[in-house]
Amino acid sequence: AQSVTQLDSQVPVFEEAPVELRCNYSSSVSVYLFWYVQYPNQGLQLLLKYLSGSTLVKGINGFEAEFNKSQTSFHLRKPSVHISDTAEYFCAVTLYSGGGADGLTFGKGTHLIIQP
Amino acid sequence: EAGVTQFPSHSVIEKGQTVTLRCDPISGHDNLYWYRRVMGKEIKFLLHFVKESKQDESGMPNNRFLAERTGGTYSTLKVQPAELEDSGVYFCASSPRVGPRETQYFGPGTRLLVL
Numbered sequence: 001a002q003s004v005t006q007l008d009s010q011v012p013v014f015e016e017a018p019v020e021l022r023c024n025y026s027s028s029v030s031v032y033l034f035w036y037v038q039y040p041n042q043g044l045q046l047l048l049k050y051l052s053g054s055t056l057v058k059g060i061n062g063f064e065a066e067f068n069k070s071q072t073s074f075h076l077r078k079p080s081v082h083i084s085d086t087a088e089y090f091c092a093v094t095l096y097s098g099g100g101a102d103g104l105t106f107g108k109g110t111h112l113i114i115q116p
Numbered sequence: 117e118a119g120v121t122q123f124p125s126h127s128v129i130e131k132g133q134t135v136t137l138r139c140d141p142i143s144g145h146d147n148l149y150w151y152r153r154v155m156g157k158e159i160k161f162l163l164h165f166v167k168e169s170k171q172d173e174s175g176m177p178n179n180r181f182l183a184e185r186t187g188g189t190y191s192t193l194k195v196q197p198a199e200l201e202d203s204g205v206y207f208c209a210s211s212p213r214v215g216p217r218e219t220q221y222f223g224p225g226t227r228l229l230v231l
Contacts, residue, residue: 004158032216043120043207043222044159051217090159094216101172102216103149103161 002027004091006107013081014115021076021110023065023091030096033074034104035065039087047089050074061085086114118142120223122208128229134196137226141190141210147171148191149211149220150183154204165191166214198230 005024013019025031032051036044048059055067065076074091088111092104121140129135141148150162162181163173167188176183180199185191195202205227209220 034219036222041224043224044209045222046219049217049219092159096216101174102147102214102218103164103172103175104151104159104220105161106151106159108158 002029002031002093002095002105004093004105004107006091006110008110009108010111010113012113012115015083016080018079019077019081019085019112021089021091021112023074023076023107025072025074025091025093027072027093027095031093032096033065033067034092034094035059035063035074035076036090036092037087038090038109044090047076081112081114083114083116085112087112120208120210120221122206122223122226124226125224126227126229128231129198130231131200132197134194135198135228137193137195137206137228139191139193139208139223141208142212142221145210145212145221146188147211147214147218147220148185149209150191150193151207151209152204153207153225154201159207162193171214195228198228200230203228203230 003026034049035047048057050067058064088109090109091107123138148165153159161175164171165185182194205225207225209222211218
């Protein structure tokens with residue numbers, strides 16, 4: 001079975017500083033990778049996803065992530081954060097083969113806390 | 117275009133009672149998913165509908181949970197009888213096409229507290 005690990009439950013960062021949120025996955029088969037964000041009192045919103053091709057994926061709000069197959073990682077980065085980036089971020093995978101099992105497997109989430 | 121909506125936003129019930137959660141997917145989305153997040157844990161998949169059929173219900177925790185999607189539009193998730201460990205946030209998501217590559221669009225969730 002696949003699993004997703006987000007080692008950092010909270011990441012405090014000063015405004016305008018860079019940030020990296022870490023995500024590692026484990027799976028015996030190939031996976032598709034997703035980052036979702038949840039702003040307070042809202043549903044989860046897709047930031048970006050990796051399906052194939054270039055390992056560097058650009059998403060909304062200036063975020064990007066890099067797929068590293070050898071390290072089984074998909075870390076999320078932003079070069080300069082804003083107070084509005086305060087939210088909880090979730091890394092998730094689905095199985096490449098699908099086989100009818102399209103449900104997302106999530107990590108525990110990382111709270112990004114932006115300090116002025 | 118309206119997003120995924122869920123009702124109620126919050127529910128507080130006593131152990132042994134019944135609760136029914138409702139999800140209205142984005143119009144035209146045949147795929148509907150239910151997830152649950154217990155406090156302190158990760159969001160976990162419960163089940164997946166394609167139109168009115170259950171495609172995958174491997175995540176349903178036990179037979180106290182019943183999901184339906186009559187007519188292939190909105191879905192309900194009933195918990196009967198509710199137990200303390202059922203407390204958490206229940207999310208619904210929808211997507212227009214089937215497949216693991218597709219983006220799932222999430223609702224704001226229903227916060228369930230069982231006392």
